[in-house]
Amino acid sequence: MSKIKYFIQQSWLLIVASFCFGLLIxxxxxxxxxxxxxxxxxxxxNLMRSLISDANDFQIAIEQVEIPAxxxxxxxxxxxxxxxxxxxxxxxxxxxxxxxxADKIKLVIAVDGKCEKFFGxxxxxxxxxxGFGSKIxxxxxxxxxxxxxxFKAAPAQALELIKTSKIEIIKKIDSQIxxxxxxxxxxxxVVKIFNTYTDKIREQLRQKGLIGSGKQQ
Amino acid sequence: xxxxxxxxxELYGQTFIAGLWRENPVFRLLLGMCPTLAVTxxxxxxxxxxxxxxxxxxxxxxxxxxxxxxxxPHLRILMFAxxxxxxxxxxxxxxxxxxxRMSEVLGPYVPLIIVNCIIICRAEAxxxxxxxxVSIIDxxxxxxxxxxxxxxxxGIRELLSTGKIFELQIMPDAFVPWAxxxxxxxxxxxxxxxxxxxxxxxxxxxx
Amino acid sequence: MDTLNILLLGFISIVIINxxxxxxxxxxxxxxxxxxxxxxxxxxxxxxxxxxxxxxTLTWLIDxxxxxxxxxxxxxxxxxxxxxxxxxxxxxMYVRKFFPTLYESFGIFLPLITTNCAxxxxxxxxxxxxxxxxxxxxxxxxxxxxxxxxxxxxxxxxRENLNLADVPQCLKGAPITLITAGILALAxxxxxxxxxSS
Numbered sequence: 001m002s003k004i005k006y007f008i009q010q011s012w013l014l015i016v017a018s019f020c021f022g023l024l025i026x027x028x029x030x031x032x033x034x035x036x037x038x039x040x041x042x043x044x045x046n047l048m049r050s051l052i053s054d055a056n057d058f059q060i061a062i063e064q065v066e067i068p069a070x071x072x073x074x075x076x077x078x079x080x081x082x083x084x085x086x087x088x089x090x091x092x093x094x095x096x097x098x099x100x101x102a103d104k105i106k107l108v109i110a111v112d113g114k115c116e117k118f119f120g121x122x123x124x125x126x127x128x129x130x131g132f133g134s135k136i137x138x139x140x141x142x143x144x145x146x147x148x149x150x151f152k153a154a155p156a157q158a159l160e161l162i163k164t165s166k167i168e169i170i171k172k173i174d175s176q177i178x179x180x181x182x183x184x185x186x187x188x189x190v191v192k193i194f195n196t197y198t199d200k201i202r203e204q205l206r207q208k209g210l211i212g213s214g215k216q217q
Numbered sequence: 218x219x220x221x222x223x224x225x226x227e228l229y230g231q232t233f234i235a236g237l238w239r240e241n242p243v244f245r246l247l248l249g250m251c252p253t254l255a256v257t258x259x260x261x262x263x264x265x266x267x268x269x270x271x272x273x274x275x276x277x278x279x280x281x282x283x284x285x286x287x288x289x290p291h292l293r294i295l296m297f298a299x300x301x302x303x304x305x306x307x308x309x310x311x312x313x314x315x316x317x318r319m320s321e322v323l324g325p326y327v328p329l330i331i332v333n334c335i336i337i338c339r340a341e342a343x344x345x346x347x348x349x350x351v352s353i354i355d356x357x358x359x360x361x362x363x364x365x366x367x368x369x370x371x372g373i374r375e376l377l378s379t380g381k382i383f384e385l386q387i388m389p390d391a392f393v394p395w396a397x398x399x400x401x402x403x404x405x406x407x408x409x410x411x412x413x414x415x416x417x418x419x420x421x422x423x424x
Numbered sequence: 425m426d427t428l429n430i431l432l433l434g435f436i437s438i439v440i441i442n443x444x445x446x447x448x449x450x451x452x453x454x455x456x457x458x459x460x461x462x463x464x465x466x467x468x469x470x471x472x473x474x475x476x477x478x479x480x481t482l483t484w485l486i487d488x489x490x491x492x493x494x495x496x497x498x499x500x501x502x503x504x505x506x507x508x509x510x511x512x513x514x515x516x517m518y519v520r521k522f523f524p525t526l527y528e529s530f531g532i533f534l535p536l537i538t539t540n541c542a543x544x545x546x547x548x549x550x551x552x553x554x555x556x557x558x559x560x561x562x563x564x565x566x567x568x569x570x571x572x573x574x575x576x577x578x579x580x581x582x583r584e585n586l587n588l589a590d591v592p593q594c595l596k597g598a599p600i601t602l603i604t605a606g607i608l609a610l611a612x613x614x615x616x617x618x619x620x621s622s
Contacts, residue, residue, distance in 0.1 A: 413599035
C-alpha cells in the first residue's frame with residue numbers, strides 16, 4: 001500500500017496535468033475540427049473549380065478506383081463529378097499520384113463530361129528542382145506557353161512526350177506534349193501519370209454508366 | 218520600496234533585451250537550428266513559425282512557472298514534454314483551421330516545435346526558477362528574438378531566390394534569381410555567414 | 425522479391441537521397457555540437473541509430489494499432505514524444521546495467537537524444553508518408569539512423585582537418601561548420617533522381 005502511496009505522491013502532478021491537458025486538447029479539437037474539415041474540402045474544390053470553370057458543386061462519383069502503380073503496388077483515388085448550373089455534368093476530376101524526379105508528384109486532373117478531352121491539371125504537391133522541374137506548376141494566366149497549358153485541350157487518350165529544340169512549336173499533333181527544356185524527367189512523370197490514370201478512370205466511368213458507352217467511336 | 222521596484226523594472230528590461238540580442242537564441246545560444254533552416258525559404262512561413270513559437274513559449278513558460286514549486290526533480294523533463302506538446306498540438310490545430318496553406322507549407326515542422334531546444338531550455342533554465350512575470354517577459358523576449366532572426370534569414374533567402382519579399386516584387390526585372398537559395402545549400406551557407414557576421418559584430422563590441 | 429526491392433530502394437533513398445540532415449534539416453543541433461572528433465561522432469551516430477530504430481517502430485505500432493481512426497488521433501504528438509522519452513529512459517537504464525562496455529561507447533549521448541529533432545521528425549515523416557507496413561517502417565528508421573551516422577562522420581572527418589587550417593576568427597566554430605554542411609548538402613543533391621522513388 002505504501003508503494004502505491006509513494007507512487008501517487010511522486011506523480012500526482014503528472015496525472016492531474018495529463019487530465020487537464022487532455023481536456024484542453026479535446027475541447028480545442030472539438031471546436032476547430034469542423035472548420036479544419038471544411039478547409040480540406042474547400043482546397044480540393046477550389047482547385048477543381050479552377051480547372052472546370054462552370055462547375056458549381058462537386059460530389060464523389062466513384063470511390064476508391066484502383067490504379068495499378070509501379071512495383072506491383074495499387075493506388076486508389078476517388079473520382080469527383082462536377083455539377084453545372086442546371087445539374088448537368090460539367091466534367092470529372094480526380095487526384096493522381098506518380099513519382100517524379102525528386103519525390104512524388106500529386107496532381108488534380110480534370111476531364112470533360114464525356115471523358116474525351118482534358119481540361120488540364122493543377123499540381124497539389126511536388127518537390128521538383130526549383131527553376132526546372134518546378135515549372136510543371138507554372139500557371140501564368142497571361143501566358144499560354146506554360147507546360148500545363150499544353151494539356152488544356154488535349155484529347156483524353158495516350159499522350160506522348162516529345163522534345164523539340166525549335167523555338168516556335170511546330171504544328172504538332174494535339175496528343176503530343178513538348179517537354180520542359182532541362183526537366184525531361186519531371187515532364188515525363190506528368191505525362192506518365194496522365195497515361196496511367198486516364199484509361200482506368202474512363203473504364204470505371206463507363207462501367208458505372210456515367211458516360212456513354214462510346215461504341216460509336 | 219522605490220529602490221526595489223526600480224530594480225525590478227530594470228530586471229524585466231534586461232531580461233527582455235537579452236532575448237533579442239545578447240542571448241539571441243539562434244545566433245548566440247545556437248538553439249533551435251532545425252526550424253531556422255527549414256522554414257526560412259520565404260518570409261511568410263518564417264513569420265508564421267515565429268508566431269507559433271512565441272505562443273507555445275509563452276504558454277509553457279506560464280504553466281511551468283506556476284508549477285515550479287510542485288515539480289519533482291526526476292519527473293520534470295516529462296512534465297515539460299507534456300506541457301509543450303499539449304500547446305504545440307493546440308497551435309497546430311489553430312494553424313490548420315485558420316491558415317491551412319501555411320500549415321501545409323510548414324508541414325511536419327510545426328510539431329517539431331516540441332523538440333525545439335529553445336522551449337525546453339527556457340523552461341529548464343528560466344521558468345522553473347523564476348516568478349511568473351519574469352518568465353513571461355523572458356518568453357516574449359526570446360520568442361521575438363527568434364522570430365526576428367527567422368525573418369532576417371528568410372528575407373535574405375527569399376529576396377535572392379525569387380526577387381520578392383512577402384510576394385512583393387523588390388528586385389528589378391533584370392535580376393536573375395539564385396535558385397540555390399531556396400534549397401538546403403542556401404540555407405546552411407546563409408546561416409553560417411550570418412552567424413559569422415554576428416560573431417564579428419559582438420567581438421568588435423567587446424574590444 | 426518485390427518487397428525486398430521496395431525495402432532496399434527505400435533504405436538507399438533515406439540514407440543517401442533524402443538524407444535527414446542534408447535535405448530535411450533534422451538533427452542539426454547535435455550535428456553541430458558533437459561532430460568535432462570522429463570517435464565521438466561515431467558514438468553519437470550509433471546512439472541515434474539505436475534510438476531512432478526503436479522509436480520509429482514503437483511510434484508506428486502505436487499509431488496504427490491505437491491512434492488511427494479513433495478519437496485519440498489528435499493526441500498523436502503528445503503520445504509520440506512521451507513514448508520516445510520513455511523508451512530512451514528505459515533503454516539507458518537497461519544498457520547501463522547490462523552492457524557497461526556498450527554504455528561507455530554511446531551511453532552518455534542517450535539522454536541528449538530525447539530532444540533531438542531527428543527522432544521525433546522521423547516518426548512524423550513516417551506518419552506523413554503514409555507507410556503502411558511495419559517492416560518498411562523499421563527499415564526506414566534504421567536507414568535514417570545510418571544516414572545520420574554517415575553524415576556526422578563525414579563532417580567529423582572534415583572538421584578534424586579544418587582544425588589545422590587557417591580559419592578566420594569570426595568564422596571559427598559553428599559558422600564554418602554550417603558552410604561546410606551547405607557544401608555537403610550541395611554534393612548530396614547530386615544523388616537526387618538516382619532512383620525514381622515510389
